[in-house]
Amino acid sequence: MRSLFEKNIESGKLQDRVNHFIPFPCNTTNGRSFVRPTNINKLKPGDIDVIASIGDSLTAANGGMSSNILHVLNENRAISFSGGGKGTWREFLTLPNILKEFNPRLYGYSVDDVLALDKSSRLNVAEPMIMSRDMTYQSKALIKRMKADKKIDMKRDWKLLTIFVGNNDICSDMCHHNPQSNFADQHEKDLESTLRILRDNIPRLFVQIV
Template structure:
């Protein structure tokens, strides 16, 4: 039996054991989760298939709660297995070219640090320098949670290497792992909120304010926003009124991959996405002073995956199970065109919401970053797919790609809308690294 199938069998046995033992701890767990959910405005209800939910928040039932606990147990166990073999995973990723090249210690950081933090904290988001950011956070799905960053099989996509993720990871430094937090740590060594290790989101002593989770969809943004607000209010390291905060939001991949084809009218799904964004951003705007939001515009997954060559059997299975709405041999040409149009409208919603006047305030702004909207499948000179950019499920990003995306996001934060990068092929880390200048020392936060 191969390692992948052996691991799958072991996980199945584990889930059966966890399900059997769950009853012994149910009352204590339910009371704890009920109190937490009540503190952020959610109430667990008894599942009733005939009951329709008319409230703003999604219906959350006892079944959802118990299933989540089962999944957390399974994910925690597989992550522990991975951590026991982390050096082996690291070395294999290096051999396969899936890790960024380490920058030697004698090489200086690409940017000068003069005047990159204000002597007095600015009162306007338009006067925000990189070093003025005190708190960093991330919400989104598995790409933001760091799933599968290091892997040996597609099974490793279950593992969350949160500390290496582009938007919220802060393990080591920029020389080893280029992430947005590791860039900003250079400008402000006291930066707080990034994940300090690889853990599930429930381990807040490690994940901190990096609360992205696998399988998150647009409809979950309001919930994630509520959780983030609650965490910030409780964290003694966060001065809600004084600190400037940066939140990176990246969602939509699961909606487009596995949900969009179940809507009778795809435009209704896009309209719902717009409502989800507005509700979540209004909640954040009204409860988190001094907040700047990076909104990563969803990629064109159909375009990115269309030219893959030499796909392994495990990747073939993953694509058709996890992204059946876009990657399916049953799709007609007309259906493919319709899905392509839906993706384009989804991307336009992301851009349009960020430009709304209601989200342009003195201490609040949203920057939309279309940097991966045109991303195509990376190819080698011989015409074959460059698998160095993918995990072994051929979908999630390798650490090398997380470094590339971090570099692009950083550049985009320093450029106006009409100059923001939208490459077809992702540049290598440090191939182009933009710096604040004497003429333009501030982050560009207003639509052009």
């Protein structure tokens, strides 16, 4: 039986493989600092040691390898744009696979198509259907997971976190706010609370909000 990967390749759903003789498009020379920087403004791509993700089904990559409607329930987080590290950039152009070219020792990306509770999800703690108000819970879960992982030096490692939350709020919740401007205000409060929790518990953290 052909794998979902093979079926998706044949159907043209996945990116075309980049031939091995085509070099990585960015110059990786000196992509990592000789001395680990202490200032975030001095960071280079290769200085990122740990990568993590907070989000909903888009970050969990639900249905990323689907060939029918039922497969949408599958969390293909190994190919998630922000937290998946399956293969290389030649097969899957994800943020972790790009950063691995600068730092082959990058850690934290998902390596299997599993639920967030599985160890193979590593630091991609995204879960389908979460909303803005769930960000604080996910941030606490991420902090707990990081502190328990012996491969992570909490004090010295630079960490990159992608937060992509709000789609479900817009689709399912925004219309229930009156006035609707309250929706944006609440999202701002949720985000501020989340960022404070992260700031107070994870040193050397670079956060990007999508």
